[in-house]
Amino acid sequence: MIDPYKIREDFPMFVNKVSMQGHQLCWLDNASTTFKPYSVLKAVESYYTFHTSNSHRGDYDLCYDMDMKVMEVRKKIAAFINADPTEIVFTSGTTNSINLVAFGYGAKFLTKDDEILITQAEHASNVLPWFKVSEMTGCKIGYIPLDKQGRLTAESLQKVINPRVKLICIAHITNVLGYVAPLKEIAQIAHEHGALVVVDGAQSVPHIKTDVKDLDIDFLSFSGHKMLGPTGIGVLYGKFDLLSKTDPFMTGGGMNAKFDMCGDVNYLQPPLRFEAGTQNLEGIVGLGAAIDYLNSIGLENVNEHEMMLKKYCVEKLQETGAVTIYNADSPAGIVAFNVNDVFAQDAATYFNSKGIAVRSGQHCAKILIDFLHTVATVRASFYLYTTKEDIDRLVEAVKTCKEGYLNAYFN
Amino acid sequence: MPTSIEITPEIMREIIMDHVANPRHKKRSDDPSALTTHSSSVNCIDDIDVYLTFDEQDKVKDACWDGVSCSITTASSDILCDLLIGKDKEEALSIIDEYMKMIREEPYDASKLQEALAFANTSKQAARIHCATIAFDAFKQLLEEHHHE
Numbered sequence: 001m002i003d004p005y006k007i008r009e010d011f012p013m014f015v016n017k018v019s020m021q022g023h024q025l026c027w028l029d030n031a032s033t034t035f036k037p038y039s040v041l042k043a044v045e046s047y048y049t050f051h052t053s054n055s056h057r058g059d060y061d062l063c064y065d066m067d068m069k070v071m072e073v074r075k076k077i078a079a080f081i082n083a084d085p086t087e088i089v090f091t092s093g094t095t096n097s098i099n100l101v102a103f104g105y106g107a108k109f110l111t112k113d114d115e116i117l118i119t120q121a122e123h124a125s126n127v128l129p130w131f132k133v134s135e136m137t138g139c140k141i142g143y144i145p146l147d148k149q150g151r152l153t154a155e156s157l158q159k160v161i162n163p164r165v166k167l168i169c170i171a172h173i174t175n176v177l178g179y180v181a182p183l184k185e186i187a188q189i190a191h192e193h194g195a196l197v198v199v200d201g202a203q204s205v206p207h208i209k210t211d212v213k214d215l216d217i218d219f220l221s222f223s224g225h226k227m228l229g230p231t232g233i234g235v236l237y238g239k240f241d242l243l244s245k246t247d248p249f250m251t252g253g254g255m256n257a258k259f260d261m262c263g264d265v266n267y268l269q270p271p272l273r274f275e276a277g278t279q280n281l282e283g284i285v286g287l288g289a290a291i292d293y294l295n296s297i298g299l300e301n302v303n304e305h306e307m308m309l310k311k312y313c314v315e316k317l318q319e320t321g322a323v324t325i326y327n328a329d330s331p332a333g334i335v336a337f338n339v340n341d342v343f344a345q346d347a348a349t350y351f352n353s354k355g356i357a358v359r360s361g362q363h364c365a366k367i368l369i370d371f372l373h374t375v376a377t378v379r380a381s382f383y384l385y386t387t388k389e390d391i392d393r394l395v396e397a398v399k400t401c402k403e404g405y406l407n408a409y410f411n
Numbered sequence: 412m413p414t415s416i417e418i419t420p421e422i423m424r425e426i427i428m429d430h431v432a433n434p435r436h437k438k439r440s441d442d443p444s445a446l447t448t449h450s451s452s453v454n455c456i457d458d459i460d461v462y463l464t465f466d467e468q469d470k471v472k473d474a475c476w477d478g479v480s481c482s483i484t485t486a487s488s489d490i491l492c493d494l495l496i497g498k499d500k501e502e503a504l505s506i507i508d509e510y511m512k513m514i515r516e517e518p519y520d521a522s523k524l525q526e527a528l529a530f531a532n533t534s535k536q537a538a539r540i541h542c543a544t545i546a547f548d549a550f551k552q553l554l555e556e557h558h559h560e
Contacts, residue, residue: 343480343481343482344456345455345456345457345481345542346481346482346483349481349483349536349538349539352536352538353535353536360455360456361456362456362479375456375479376456376479405482406424406427406428406482408535408536409423409483409532409533409535409536409539410420410423410424410532410535411420
């Protein structure tokens with residue numbers, strides 16, 4: 001059982017009593033980004049105060065030590081998702097990781113006769129790169145139908161899979177509704193039909209145990225900043241044989257073994273092939289510290305805490321009789337709702353005036369219109385430091401929202 | 412230069428709620444000669460189109476807008492249409508100019524703004540400044556594009 005108040009002692013955003021609109025901050029936008037513990041900040045700072053040097057660039061001890069540190073973090077990340085360190089590529093984040101697969105693998109191997117399957121619940125970062133691949137290769141983009149709740153199921157994949165499908169690009173946990181895709185079954189169906197599964201793990205890796213070997217997925221992308229780490233650092237996991245076939249998205253120093261003036265270049269093996277230029281070294285050591293922190297708490301405990309909060313939040317919001325909830329049953333710490341008769345953005349502004357940070361948005365217009373019958377929703381999302389008190393504050397604000405939302409501008 | 416026009420928070424609220432409940436100019440223009448532009452933002456949901464037509468005297472014949480919008484965007488867009496109709500290009504641009512000064516909390520001429528004074532407090536919710544100005548930026552662009560025949 002997690003004690004979020006004890007956990008808050010490790011986070012300067014709470015220790016410093018950061019306020020918003022004159023109220024103590026109530027942070028319910030963890031699907032957007034997360035706060036950082038002191039240990040992460042210390043790791044980032046230590047790069048500049050004790051360990052500054054480039055990696056792969058020197059003949060002296062500081063540089064060697066940095067190489068070792070980068071390797072140590074690569075191993076930590078590999079262990080975190082049950083991969084091999086050679087399958088862990090550092091990127092700037094999920095978007096960068098997905099684009100690397102899209103341009104380095106998709107654009108290289110797909111043709112006009114091929115098809116990429118996505119769903120209507122994907123984040124723009126997992127849609128637009130595939131549109132680009134379609135534009136470049138002429139391949140088709142198909143949609144796996146979602147069920148009435150907006151969930152992706154193995155049965156619906158069975159209905160649309162065909163021999164032309166080469167890539168299935170889906171979120172493990174969707175960012176609006178928080179449904180969990182049955183990845184293991186999906187990967188099995190995909191592989192039986194000769195397709196690869198490319199997973200957006202931005203909302204899953206920080207919250208639930210992800211075992212890439214057990215799931216048998218082919219690529220997985222995630223971001224450091226959504227899991228207590230710094231911004232600007234992320235990861236692409238790829239099965240080693242697939243990474244070996246993938247072209248680098250960027251070329252430059254640190255990723256080639258040798259080249260000559262005739263244009264003959266030998267690229268390094270993965271993962272270094274994909275890490276051109278000086279890497280985000282402070283970000284890498286910061287992400288390492290974030291993973292240490294999450295491991296010390298235990299992801300299963302994080303998930304249990306979030307499920308308790310989800311249940312509590314749904315119950316309390318429903319008791320107000322003033323909301324429509326769109327994902328009461330999804331197994332993630334995300335509640336998508338609207339205050340009845342209040343436009344999502346007006347509600348979010350009202351909550352801001354009470355010091356409560358939530359996200360309003362279309363998130364993905366298509367799924368909202370087709371499945372939720374609304375153009376926008378408010379999203380509250382939780383993490384290991386979220387308390388029942390945070391949810392109580394949201395619920396209190398919901399109760400007065402319809403009558404008072406314009407007060408945000410006048411009080 | 413602020414004038415002595417008194418507008419209380421209650422009146423401001425009423426003005427905004429009135430236009431949210433009954434926007435007068437929320438429609439697509441069916442005039443083929445209408446100037447039009449689209450305006451949206453990565454920072455909020457608002458996503459609107461605005462339309463502008465001129466009469467023979469080169470005054471604004473009609474101004475209207477349509478799209479997905481929060482209360483602040485809805486009311487501010489609608490009120491601006493009220494203010495623009497019947498004005499020539501120069502007058503219209505000067506109304507927009509004074510309004511933007513008000514939003515930026517600079518000295519402004521309140522006598523030109525009528526119901527748009529309801530948005531004087533927008534800076535209290537900095538994230539919504541864009542909502543209170545989205546139509547103003549769009550109409551300004553159309554007015555500047557328009558040249559006398």
